[in-house]
């Protein structure tokens with residue numbers, strides 16, 4: 001760490017996947033956008049390159065964070081910096097907390113090593129950390145966090161370091177979601193691993209389902225770009241049906257999906273890994289009254305605008 005950089009602060013955004021989680025691991029496209037909440041990383045000069053893990057993390061999470069940090073630190077020459085993490089997101093809730101952590105940490109490490117924390121350099125280093133967290137990630141989480149835009153993403157088999165291609169999706173209308181937490185979260189590694197076993201056993205059946213999701217994503221990307229929120233919502237609803245068919249949903253997630261639809265969501269689905277619980281998103285032209293209602297009912301939730309002319313920030 002150079003003397004000019006006595007104290008460094010960097011942010012990594014959380015994310016929601018609008019459509020296409022899981023099938024994105026197999027090379028099909030997905031749409032994902034950044035949250036305005038995420039993880040803040042702070043770096044101060046230190047005698048060694050060290051990570052101060054968040055107190056809210058459990059023992060397994062702390063172990064993984066240290067391993068991921070060591071891998072990234074080594075790649076930038078272990079600059080003498082102590083990195084402290086402040087998560088603003090619930091950890092392991094399907095909102096990209098590990099990617100946000102990887103991006104924030106990578107930005108601090110790069111700066112401490114005297115390198116520019118460009119979106120590309122950040123994504124490359126964060127990708128190394130993500131592999132420790134997830135095993136075989138598609139790269140959509142950390143790419144969304146590093147780019148901080150609503151993107152159409154596709155994983156590509158490419159030279160080391162490049163994990164996927166991303167194109168920004170712009171919308172003439174605000175694309176806003178309510179994010180609600182439901183049930184007890186399943187680790188991403190578990191849901192991804194269980195699906196991998198099923199698809200290896202019945203490859204043709206699962207290929208057909210992934211292909212259907214891929215088509216929905218293409219339709220949804222057009223809907224975003226033309227401001228067709230009703231069309232986007234319908235694609236999200238059908239995507240939820242296919243996620244259920246892929247064996248990735250649960251009663252807690254389905255209940256929340258139907259609850260959001262009963263509150264007027266144009267489309268609702270779980271986002272991220274799925275399993276026993278996690279995060280559910282509903283597309284709402286006016287999310288604030290829905291957040292107020294759900295909060296009164298004791299649901300942990302917030303609103304986030306993912307694209308379009310800016311009308312609001314996140315509601316914590």
Ligand code: MEV
Pocket residue numbers: 017020021022023024025094096134136137138139140141188192272273
């Ligand atoms: C997790 O946020 C998204 C998954 O598709 C896994 C991945 O893309 O690596 C379930």
